[in-house]
Amino acid sequence: MDDAPEGNHPFLTYGNVGIAAAFxxxxxxxxxxxxxxxxxxxLISAVRCVIQLxxxxxxxxxxxxxxxxxxxxxxxxxxxxxGTLETTIDKCKTRFRYMFPSVLFAFVCSVMPISIIGSIFAIKNVPFWTPDQYVPILGMLCGTTISALVVVITATLKELHDNKDKTETMLAMGATRYEACLPIAKDSLTLALTPVINQMSVLGIISIPGLMSGAILGGSSVEQAAKLQMIMMFLIASSTALATIVITVIAxxxxxxxxxxxxxxRIDTRDVAVHRAFFAAVHGIAYEFRRISDRVFGLKKEDDEEHERLLG
Known part of the structure; x- marks a missing residue:
């Protein structure tokens, strides 16, 4: 039966999901x-969430x-x-040249080594790639890293594009590109890493994180769940910081x-080519629909006027 418990846990159906979706x-x-x-x-994000999960x-x-x-x-x-496609095509409205390979490189340099080393030495998985242990680690690192990459790329390119006179003035006065770009990098990295830093600072006092709650619901002791959450939080923070530093330096x-x-x-503020093609197709369809509607309703209007003229 759908309502039958599975161990100590209730058996959830899409009806339960629908109740939560009502909010x-x-x-x-x-x-x-x-x-x-x-x-x-x-609404679109909620639908995507259901389909993707x-x-x-x-x-x-x-x-x-x-x-x-x-x-x-x-x-x-x-x-x-x-994650790279989501960052470069969907989330970032401003892009730079070679952005796709740069973001992919930042992912590989941060998520892979930290997830592998953390799985081996911090969590002590044997073997480290055990699917039910390693895949959740990988997923959490990727999810947080995407958000931070979007923030740091957007902030960096926005500053370079909107306030380019300031950067060009510093370069013209003899500053190296390192000296001219350092304030931009500091501000962008601070903005991108603030959510992770804030999350670490409030864990255990204001909020009980989802991973810890899940471990407790799964039967782990509270102490073990707390230690697991500490490990994962440090892995997430280090992966996010490394990825954002790498992509900032590259950009x-x-x-x-x-x-x-x-x-x-080398900065592109236009919509992605895929989006431009999609919107062009939508506008073309809308234009044809409006043209056909005008013809149909225009003819109907002329017939009505002729009918009224004959009657009157």
Whole structure:
């Protein structure tokens, strides 16, 4: 039966998910009524969440069943590739030249070594790639790293694009690109790492983190759950910091070249080509629909006028 408990845990169905989703629908309704402009994004994200987690559940079932390192590392490569696509195509509205390989490089340099070393030495998984232990670590590192990368890239490129006169003045007065870019890097990294730093500072006092709650619900002792949360928080913070530092250095090195010149031509503020093609197609369809509607209703209006003229 759907309501039958599984061990000490209730068996959840999509009906339970729907109850939780009702609160999201309420927020969307409030946004539409007050015209706040966040309802559509919230609704799309909620739908994506359901679809993506459902698919992820099917994939993880297969990977956990195989217990083969090739499947685990294949999933790791897929997660980092999707994370790179999400960062470069969907989340970042401003991009720089060679952004895709740069973001992928930042992912590989931060998430992979920290997840592997943390799994081996901090969590002591044997083998370290054990699917039900390593995959959740990898997923949490990737998720937090994506958010930080988006923030640091957006802040860095916005400063270089909007306040380029300031940077160009410093370079013209003899500053090296390191000296001219250091304040930008500091501000961008501070902005990107503030959520992680704040999260670490309030754990255990103001909030009980999800991982710790999950471990307790899974039957672990509170002490062990707390230690696991500490380990994961440190892994997340280190991965996020390393990835943001790497991508900031790469972005600044590309936009400000070795000749100490600001290359604004290497910053692209246009929509991604995929988005431009999509919007062009939508606008084309809308234009044709409006043209056909005008013809149909225009003819109908002419017929009505002719009918009224004959009657009158």
């Amino acid at each position: 999201v629908v309420l927020d969307v309704s409030v946004s539409f009524v007050l015209k706040l402009g966040v309802g559509t994004s919230l 459902s698919l992820m559940g099917l994939v993880l079932d297969k990977i956990f069943a195989t217990k083969h390192p090739a499947a685990v590392f294949g999933l790791a490569a897929l997660l980092m590739l999707l 600044l090195s590309i936009v400000v070249d070795p000749e100490h010149r600001l290359r604004s031509d």
